[in-house]
Amino acid sequence: MKQRSIKENIKIKGGLRKIKSDYKSDVFLVLDNIRSMYNVGAIFRSAEGARVRRVYLCGITPTPPREKIFKTSLGAVDFVDWEYRKNTVEAIEELKQSGVQIVALEQTNQSVNYKKANYKKPVAIVVGHELKGISSQVLELCDLSVEIPMFGRANSLNVSTSTTVVLYEVLDRLTN
DSSP: OOOOOHHHHHHHTTOHHHHHHSOOOSEEEEEESOOOHHHHHHHHHHHHHTTOSEEEEETTOOOSSOHHHHHHHTTGGGGSOEEEESOHHHHHHHHHHTTOEEEEESOOTTOEETTTOOOOSSEEEEEEBTTTBSOHHHHHHOSEEEEOOOOSSOSOOOHHHHHHHHHHHHHHHHHO
C-alpha cells in the first residue's frame, strides 16, 4: 500500500478547475461570532471537503485573507464561496426566506441527538462562539437544535470539530 500524493488526489478528482467549479452540496454553514482564526480555517477546510455551498462569517468572526485562516484551511478558502455578514440574524432570515432549514448545533432544552435529527434540503448548520455558543436571537430563528452526546466532563467538542462531525452526518443523510 502506498499513500497518494496531493497531486495524485487532485488528478483523480479531475484537476483544480473541475474541483473549483464542480457540484456544491445543498448545505450552508453559518458561523455566529466565532473568535478563533484557527477554528475558522479548520471549518473552511471541512467545508471545502464537503462541497458546502456557502459559508457565512457573521459578527466578530474573522474573514480571509488572513494568514492563520489560510494556513489552517490549507488553502481551502480559495475553493469555498463565503460572505461576511455583520448581523447573523439577517443572514438567517434570508436563508429562511429561501426555504433553507436552519439547524443550530447547540445544547438547548429542545436539542436532539445529531444522528436522530430530521434534516431537509437545503439546510444551514449554525455554529456559535467558542464559549458563549449561538446567540439567543439566532437560536429563536432556528428550526431545529442538534447536539453531539458528550460522555465525559467536557460539555462540548471544539467548534471546528463538532461542525465537521455534524456536517458529514448531514451530508450522509441527505445523499443516501
